[in-house]
Amino acid sequence: MQPHELELISLTKRYGKALAVDAIDYRFGAGVYACLLGPSGCGKSSTLRMIAGHESVSEGSIVLDGRDVSRLPPARRGTAMMFQSYALFPHLSVRDNVAFSLRMKGVDKAERNACAMEMLELVDMKDHADRRPAQLSGGQQQRVALARALITRPQVLLLDEPLSALDPFLRIRMRAELKRLQRELGITFIHVTHGQDEALALADEIIVMNAGRIEQAGPALEVWSRPATGFVARFIGGHNVLDAPGGIVAVRADAIRLAAPGAAAFTGHVTGVEYQGAHVALTAQADGRSPRFCPRLPSSMPPSRRARRWG
The missing domain is CATH 3.40.50.300 (P-loop containing nucleotide triphosphate hydrolases)
Incomplete structure (x- = not known):
């Protein structure tokens, strides 16, 4: 053949x-x-x-x-x-x-x-x-x-x-x-x-x-x-798609980390926690903003780091 x-x-x-x-x-x-x-x-x-x-x-x-x-x-x-x-x-x-x-x-x-x-x-x-x-x-x-x-x-x-x-x-x-x-x-x-x-x-x-x-x-x-469109970024998985002044920005979930209050670019509240074996997927609502961020954290991270408040 x-x-x-x-x-x-x-x-x-x-x-x-x-x-x-x-x-x-x-x-x-x-x-x-x-x-x-x-x-x-x-x-x-x-x-x-x-x-x-x-x-x-x-x-x-x-x-x-x-x-x-x-x-x-x-x-x-x-x-x-x-x-x-x-x-x-x-x-x-x-x-x-x-x-x-x-x-x-x-x-x-x-x-x-x-x-x-x-x-x-x-x-x-x-x-x-x-x-x-x-x-x-x-x-x-x-x-x-x-x-x-x-x-x-x-x-x-x-x-x-x-x-x-x-x-x-x-x-x-x-x-x-x-x-x-x-x-x-x-x-x-x-x-x-x-x-x-x-x-x-x-x-x-x-x-x-x-x-x-x-x-x-x-x-x-x-x-x-390198997803070319917001649809691809959302569908292919693992990306947060945000509206920005220059257009749509896609940020991979595994590139987002929790930080102490005052040390992060955004503050917000965790609205969902999903255990997925090797990692935990969090859904978070940014304070005063419409985007929902979905960081992925190692499942071995202590529960205190998967806090109710993100910021």
Whole structure:
């Protein structure tokens, strides 16, 4: 499998009068792990489904490896999609689930089974080839769905919130598996998620969407550390967004500290305390001001330092 460049050109999706994706332009580098990140209804899933061919394009183009695939059926695009529900056939074995697309293409049984076993070995599921989906855990079903998508040898693999149905511990394990597979295969992965932690852990590139448009796109570290808009700063997490004379200012929560009265730039009252394991998140109302600040403090800090009054 070779990496190929994918470009979206003024890509637009309308559902009646509703505008779901608003003329977005973006070029995915060959062989990258990219995450479309944003809240529900921002247009990320519609974008992914247009790339896959499961939604029609209202306007614009999808160009893969120099070829406009916007009007081609899914099977002829060079993409494969892994659905959120996994959509495995309950009456087929794991091997037959993975081999199903080759069966539909008329590939003989011996060849398609050999290809299926190769894919199952790639996702460490070879020993479960004769089981049915109901006999597998959620993480195992996800691996089978991945193998089924990869057997078509796609140029781009599309993943629609593939980790959302997993418990938190398994989700972290499967993040590592996805990243390993992407690096081994060297093909482009485009992964839709509304989870900031998931995107930061996986992505080479993050594309933050809001109201059908791209708010900011770039390397994960850049999007996290230098948010371009107030929306990105709030959504990506960990930032306090303040109105300032020159515009919006974003201050990371871990850059704010409690200080003795008279030694701080702002005084205020703590209005909420949330324990989050390694740290404690405080919500504070600044005295005489409208902004709410959210500093993060080490959870080992003595209770007296997490006082009712901040200043």
